[in-house]
Amino acid sequence: MIPLFAILEVHGRRPVTLWLPLFLLWLLLLPIVLVLLPFELFVLLFARIDGWRALPALWNVLAGLRGTHVEISTPQRQIFIHVH
Amino acid sequence: MSEHRRQILEMLSVGKITADEAERLIAALEKDAPSGGAPVAANGPAPKYLRVMVEQEKDRDGDTLAKTVNIRVPLQLLRAGVRLASLVPPQARHSVDAALKEKGVPFDLSQLKPENIEELIAQLKDVSIDADDAKGRKVKVRVFCE
Numbered sequence: 001m002i003p004l005f006a007i008l009e010v011h012g013r014r015p016v017t018l019w020l021p022l023f024l025l026w027l028l029l030l031p032i033v034l035v036l037l038p039f040e041l042f043v044l045l046f047a048r049i050d051g052w053r054a055l056p057a058l059w060n061v062l063a064g065l066r067g068t069h070v071e072i073s074t075p076q077r078q079i080f081i082h083v084h
Numbered sequence: 085m086s087e088h089r090r091q092i093l094e095m096l097s098v099g100k101i102t103a104d105e106a107e108r109l110i111a112a113l114e115k116d117a118p119s120g121g122a123p124v125a126a127n128g129p130a131p132k133y134l135r136v137m138v139e140q141e142k143d144r145d146g147d148t149l150a151k152t153v154n155i156r157v158p159l160q161l162l163r164a165g166v167r168l169a170s171l172v173p174p175q176a177r178h179s180v181d182a183a184l185k186e187k188g189v190p191f192d193l194s195q196l197k198p199e200n201i202e203e204l205i206a207q208l209k210d211v212s213i214d215a216d217d218a219k220g221r222k223v224k225v226r227v228f229c230e
Contacts, residue, residue, distance in 0.1 A: 047173045057168040064161030067133065071154040 002026060002062045003083045012077030022083075088113050088206055095199060109203060131205060131229035133158055141222045159205060159229065166201050169193060205229055 008018040033040070044051045070081040089110060096106040138153040172180070177193045184191045213225040 047176075049171055049173060054168075054171050057164060057171055060164035061161065061168055064158050064164045067156070067158040068161070069154075069156040071152070073152045073154075075151070 001066065002059070003066045006081065006083045009080040010077055011080075088202075091202065092199075101199060105199075109199070112203065113206075131159060133230050134162060134205075134208075135226075135228055135230055137224075137226045139224045139226075140217065141224075156230075159201075163198060163201055166196055166198050169196055170198075 002022075004021075004023045006020040006022055008016070008020060010016040041051070043049075044054065065083050068081075068083040070079070072079045092101070092106050092109045092113075095101045096103065101109070133156045136153070136155045136157075138151075140151040172193065174194075180193050181191065208227065208229050211227040213227075215223045215225065217223050
């Protein structure tokens with residue numbers, strides 16, 4: 001399952017917590033991908049990439065992002081990114 | 085029969101690897117298996133994440149606090165990335181290999197296969213690297229699967 005949202009937290013002098021609805025991003029990208037489909041097919045043919053393998057591979061990369069967690073702590077601030 | 089050995093034989097049966105490759109993988113498993121121990125998969129649930137932790141100690145004067153980086157990446161992402169890399173066109177792959185070689189990394193992208201990642205995950209228990217940064221501070225890097 002592709003990630004649906006991400007949480008970005010910045011702790012420091014000005015703490016910030018952002019809840020990023022990635023599902024909206026996918027919904028926004030979907031019509032763009034469909035409109036550019038002929039161009040994408042041309043690129044796949046030109047680069048000799050098997051589209052039937054590329055699409056599931058790309059989907060698996062996106063789905064694999066779920067559970068990614070990044071923490072960076074410095075003396076000034078701490079940054080947390082978590083992808084759900 | 086261990087889980088890893090079974091996976092190797094399954095890959096051989098479906099033709100994903102050759103007999104030579106299967107033999108090398110099994111030999112590597114036997115060579116690195118701890119005495120009296122069990123394969124990682126048999127010790128509990130299979131690892132799901134790759135974690136990289138970087139810790140930098142404080143400055144000698146104590147003014148600067150330590151910096152830490154903690155990254156957890158799902159192993160599914162790594163596996164999917166390797167499969168995606170196998171779709172890279174040959175001409176692009178040659179360019180990437182040449183660029184890596186220029187930087188002093190003699191890596192062949194075409195040799196990166198999904199079973200390589202599985203073998204790496206099986207062997208990666210806890211890798212710890214101690215280094216010094218440009219200012220002489222100790223930096224510890226830990227890479228492990230959990």
